[in-house]
Amino acid sequence: MKKIPFYLLTNKLYTMSLKNYLNYLKQDILSSNWFKKNCKNKNIKVKVLSKDYCSKETKNCYFIYKEEKIYFYKLFLLKFEYKKEIENNYHLKLLNINIKHETLFNLITMLFSSQKLFLDTGHYPNINFLDRKVFIETYVKEYNSYLDLSVLSKILNNTHYEQDGYIYKLSHLFPKKTFIYSLYIKILLSTKIDLKNDLEIAKQLFEIYNVKISRRTVCDIRNKYLIPNIKKIEEKNLTLYFNNFNNNRRLLNKENISTIENNLKGVYELSSNEKIFYPFTENKVIYIGSSNNLKKRLKTYTSKTAHTNDIKNFIKDNEKIYFRIIKTFDYQEYEKKLIDTFINLYGDLPRLNTQRILKEFIIAK
Structure with a gap:
């Protein structure tokens, strides 16, 4: 490994990739002759910051929640x-290693305490907006230790953690204001308040949440996070698409999949027995997809070759998954309509459809 001047070392340690930092710890420190010699002479003692740890090396992340x-x-x-x-x-x-480890440990402990309700429920309306400068001031007061915006940014952008089979960047827990405002807008649209346009949404944001933004900003946030412009009071046209499924929910297994005709084009829906919190209401749907061969695609979910890691991990952790299908030659267009309809009805994508929004937060394993 290239020799790093001591005065630059701490800064470099924060931006090292996980793999490089592990190699640095193992090869340059723990396996070095000088370290072994000083441990033997009792000049160095090795301790741990917490008794809660995993001995098995984590993949692509510093810790598991x-x-x-x-x-x-x-x-x-x-x-x-x-x-x-x-x-x-x-x-x-x-x-320098002590500084990095203690800063990481203290910062993450404080951050996870601040976002505990969101972390434990997975419900985005429970996430808090955290001002970075205020966070630093609180950290310095709490731990009597140095932290600045540069160090905080390096840690947030170069540290990942695992929760429920997903790997997230730590910055996920420092959401932007626009994301928080999008949650407020979704909550407003799920209430009985009759909101006809973006100006009325902007007024309600100020009255209820003390958030002062323009009509134009409301429109930009809606477009970015795929939020409908007005509350859909009449849902018959929206639910019409879902009524076109050719059958009731069936258990996802080889026997039921075998009844589907070969090379059938169409759209499929995956669901579970567990109700999932969406911004507007609850639902059991976890994924909406399409294929030019439904039978072949659904078979992948009964083996280890599911076409996304998210679905594979979810199925692995849940015993009963169900499916429904729609026969159509225009399967890609119909899938888009179904997903748009789902967003209008529930305020967000199905849990495992991450290709449009929130993808910036989730890192594939």
Whole structure:
């Protein structure tokens, strides 16, 4: 590994890829002769910042959030204590690693405490807007430790975590104001308030949430997050598309899939027994897709070759998944109409359809 000047080391450690940082810890520190020698002479003691850790190396992420607890990979919790200066200033390397690990651990602990309700429910209206400057001030006061905007940005953009089979960038928990405003707009549209245009939405945002934005900004937010411009009071035309499914929900298994004719073009829907929170209301639908061979596509979900990791992981964790199909030659266009309809009815994409919005937050495993 290229030698890094000590005065630049901490900065470099924050921006290293996970793989490079692990290699640095293992090869340049833990496996080095100087480190082993000083551990043997008891000049260095190795401790951990928390007893909650995973010994197995995590893939593409620093830690896992599971059952309301944060589990770092053990190497990222190491803290080195040394009695005196070590030859060739090697103790400065340990100091820099301590700074990174303690900053990461404290920052993530504080951040996850701030977003606990969202993390535990997965319901986006529960996510809080966090001002970065206020967050830093609170951090410095809480831990009596240094943090600035540059360090915070490096950590947020270069740190990933795993939850429920998904890998997220840490910046996911620092949502932009426009995203928070989009949630407020969806909540307003789900109420009984009669909102006829963007100007009325803007007025309600100010009255209820004290958010002062223009009609034009409301329109831009709706377009970005695929929010309908007015509340759909009459839903008959929208539900018409869903009534075109050729059958009731059937359990997704090889036996039921075998009854579908070969090379059938169409659209399919996947659902579960678990109700999922969407901004406007609850629903059991998890995915809407299409294929020029429905039988072949649905078969992939009963094996390890599901065409997306998100669906594969969801099916793995849920015993009963159901499907419905619609026969149509214009399957791609019909899929688009169904997804647009779903957004109008429920305020968001089906849970596993990530190709349009919120994709910026989710990193494929």
